[in-house]
Amino acid sequence: MEASGEKAAVVRRLMEAKEVSGKTFSGIAAETGLTNVYVAQLLRRQAQLKADTVPALRAALPTLTDDLIELMMQPPFRSYHPNIVHEPAIYRLNEAVMHFGESIKEIINEEFGDGIMSAIDFYCSVDKVEGADGKDRVVVTFDGKYLPYTEQKSEHMMSRPTRKTS
Template sequence: METETSRKSSVTNLLQAVRRESGKSFNQIAEETGLTNVYVAQLLKRQAQLKPETAPKLRAALPELPDELIHEMMRPPIRSYDPNLIQEPTVYRLNEAVMHFGESIKEIINEEFGDGIMSAIDFYCSVDKVKGVDGKDRVVITFDGKYLPYSEQKSEHMVSRLQQQ
């Protein structure tokens, strides 16, 4: 019996093969669909759910995508990752950068917005290539997350919830 993890792996391998055979980059598909390049990659890695209104755009960008894969992509995904992924040098360095700058980023978020967090829900991410002041290629990663303020836990809220039950 196939596990959900092995099913996901099989589907993502098929999705990646369709993209490779199309000859299109994540950026090209993103441009054709109106999505970010990272979101396109997330869809093809089954880390994001394909929405019904986006399916025709993806189908137009990747016409060889079979109906069964489109339907699979519309199911809620298993958002998991291989724990060994941290060993991949780019992922390791990205994690290192976030950990190195994380405390300062948190302080600035709190200073600018108050006590709260940047949410991973309604989160946008993109990767861009720019020329640096030295003329060399640079990577720009944009994280665009909704701010969620910390909620004070008042007893009236619990009383109200209990009364509703």
């Protein structure tokens, strides 16, 4: 597990590589074939860099050192500072999910059945579009695999020994 101070130091170095490049998360995403949010997750040590993505990321951020690449390829300790929820943009995202969550859940149930959206087999992106009124709008896309809840039949539970009943 990465200590929070260690992780913060690595994140600073990764963000410096981005800053030196002069590129945005979306620009790096376009060069690497990743989503802009996933690029940000990589640079914040919230996602693991896969070997086949290394060449494209090195090309996009040439100042990344071998030791940083090596660290990025290790499974990260996915965490966040508890005070981050007070940051206005993050607070509003939480507020939107809480406000619309019950309705979204009901629509998922209507469209798919009893289940949830995976946050593991998941894609996320942020896009800027022009609204009907000509003003900038933020589009946040959550694209997660549907996972149905299962009926827990004991015969399907592989960890239990076969029992004989009398």
